[in-house]
Amino acid sequence: MKQKRDLFLCITCLLIAFLLTLANDRSNDEALAARIAPEILRFHVLANSNSTQDQNLKLKVRTMLLNSIYEDLGENASLEDTKTYIRSHESILEKKAENYMKNLGYNYPAHMELTDCYFPTKTxxxxxxxxGTYEAVRVKIGEGKGHNWWCVLYPPLCFTDSSYAVVPDTSKEILRHSIDESDYLKLRKEPVKIHVKLKVLDLLPVNKKTAISQNPQ
Structure with missing residues (x-):
């Protein structure tokens, strides 16, 4: 009975320690986000629904708007330039998105605004x-009840396929000079080193291991 109680206490302590670690990590992340958020503008697109058609439409509208925004702003736009452009072009960009969707056969309204949004950790x-909470350009398509898509509009880190994206050095330099150096280093993702070991080799006699290493197939 005592062993079961000790085991239960041990598991409980480990669980509490794990939850505290998670809470501490999240707190640290949110504190970092609060420090860097003033120098960053996110881009947030909400689909009308989770249907395949609406999700595909969301990505098409996203790409169209991003191309239009970056083309109009040019390469040397600052954070304030970007915000000013969005504020002065909200209705124009909304109409552009609506006309674009109509040409694709959808009669959805589009709503764009600068607002504060909570974002999960994103690579x-x-x-x-x-x-943490960041200022963002939020685009709502139709009911806006579908899965959303987000990126960083400034510095320019928006990619149509972020899985294969390489952040431009120019964007990194903008970010590096905008925030504290220690915070910038925390944003850099360390490459994961993977070591593969064939466990079966450990079960073989020494002479067989040697034979395999000397006679590769």
């Missing part, structure tokens, strides 16, 4: 942005 190329 862009070799940069990891912590969870």
């Amino acid at each position: 862009y190329g070799d940069m990891v942005f912590p969870c």
Whole structure:
């Protein structure tokens, strides 16, 4: 009976320690986000629904708007330039999105605004942005009840396929000079080193291991 009680206490302590670690990590991430958020503008697109058609439409509207925004802003736009552009072009971009969707056969309204949003931790190329509240350009398509898509509009880190994205050095330099150096280093994703070992070799006699290493197939 005592062994069962000790085991239960041990498991409980481990669980509490694990939950405390998670809470501490999240707190640290949110604190980091609060420090860097003033220098960052996110981009957030909400689909009308989770249907395959609406999700595909969301990605098409996203790409169209991003291309339009970056083309109009040019390469040397600052954070304030980007915000000013969005504020002055909200209705124009909304209409552009609506006309684009109509041409694709959808009669959804589009709503764009600058607002504060809570974002989960997200990786862009070799940069990891912590969870927390950021200012964002939010685009709502139709009911806006479907899965959303997000990226970093400034510095320019928006990619149509972030799985294969490589963050441009120019964007990294903008970010590096905008925030504290120690915070910048925390955003850099360390490469994961994977060591593969064939466990079966450990079960073979020494002479067989040698034979395999000397006579590769």
